[in-house]
Amino acid sequence: MRSTPKPRDHHHENFDRIERLDRKLANLGIKIRKDEDSWKVTGEVFDETTLFALYKLVNKKVISSMGGSISTGKEANVFFAGRISISGEETGAAAKIYRIRTGNFTAMSEYILGDPRFSNIRHTHKDIIFAWTKKEYSNLSRIQDAGISGPEPFAFDRNILIMEFLGENGIPYPQMRQHLPGIPEERYAESIGLIRDLYQKARLIHGDLSEYNILTGPGGLVLIDMAQAVTPEHPKAYSFLLRDIKNINRFFATKCETTDERELFRSIVGEEFFEI
Ligand SMILES: Nc1ncnc2c1ncn2[C@@H]1O[C@H](COP(=O)(O)OP(=O)(O)O)[C@@H](O)[C@H]1O
Ligand SMILES: [Mg+2]
Structure with a gap:
């Protein structure tokens, strides 16, 4: 007789995968879940998808570290991030992370689906969030090209956008x-x-x-x-x-x-x- 897996097993698998990603990131010098105080915010933002996107961005050397929170908004969190510039110096960057479980999903879909640049994407929840992130990246590139003042976008992966840090002395x-x-x-x-x-x-x-x-x-x-x-x-x-x-x-x-x-x-x- 086949036994149905208990929901707890599923959670366990998830947890194990997240732990593995955490360890991979820790090996790269990035600690996400060690700070007990920020557990709530990190727990909500850094789910498996987000950790994986972060892992990819670190591996591609877009960023080299993650810092504290700059802002917690309706749909996204903004964090400090470290970045190694082409000349090898450590500089600042901002990491905007759209929460996969955002509260404002319906509004996002309306904007996305009316835009001819993004009208043919699949419509699942994650796809919309990823398209939203990509759309912010494209828009920021577009204003850079037009010579309008905005943060220079460096890269994006899934729900994470890495851009120039706008500020001084942190x-x-x-x-x-x-x-x-x-x-x-x-x-x-x-x-x-x-x-x-x-x-x-x-x-x-x-x-x-x-x-x-x-x-x-x-x-x-x-x-x-x-x-x-x-x-x-x-x-x-x-x-x-x-x-x-x-x-x-x-x-x-x-x-x-x-x-x-x-x-x-x-x-x-x-x-x-x-x-x-
Ligand atoms: N590139 C950046 N450099 C420095 N601070 C930033 C940057 N991007 C956003 N912030 C800070 O984070 C806040 C929220 O960012 P924003 O892009 O407006 O997200 P939201 O969708 O949550 O409003 C901004 O008001 C600003 O204070
Ligand atoms: Mg804003």
Whole structure:
């Protein structure tokens, strides 16, 4: 008679595989699960798939170490990571890890499936998360190519994106909501300029632009968080663009004079706002 395996056995197998990956990573000098205090966050983020992706990135020498947490968001965690530069020095990087068990999966699917670049992917949960990560990588590459200020993307694997660390002495640049340097009018013009360049030079619409997703570096404002950015062909592209403009206007409304959102839309796109 065949006996059905107990669920406990399945858990055990999983656990063993995770332990093996942990050991492999530890052999490469990367300790993920040893810190009792951060067990909760590491347990939620570093599942088997994620450990495997990490293992691949370390093996490919994209990163050489993992550091502490920078941010815990709705869908992703951002960590410090070490990276050996081409010249052999250890530099910083940021590792953005999309949680496989994210809370915001439905929204992700909507953005992905409306984007012609990603419309033919399989639709399982993991596939969407992986496509989402790849999409952020592509969008960041695209803004680099267009000469727009954002973190340089280095590599991605499955649900992990490795990019340039935006900060100094291990401290990330503040978000614009926390720190607005200089004259508000100038930062307003710079923000609108970013939306315009993004649209006109990179053919992208950020889609989640606000004072949270703009960092303030010494060289000026820097765009981050680009996974949801879409091309103008997306059916909701213009609505997203108008919303981005509204968010920036709302933030600056109490700080300086702002231009009417539809007028800005017209000056960026070259025609009146309409829904496709
Ligand atoms: N490349 C980076 N360098 C430094 N800090 C970063 C970087 N990317 C993100 N962060 C920090 O992590 C936070 C969350 O990143 P973000 O990409 O906006 O993810 P989320 O989808 O969780 O909002 C940012 O507000 C910023 O403080
Ligand atoms: Mg964000």
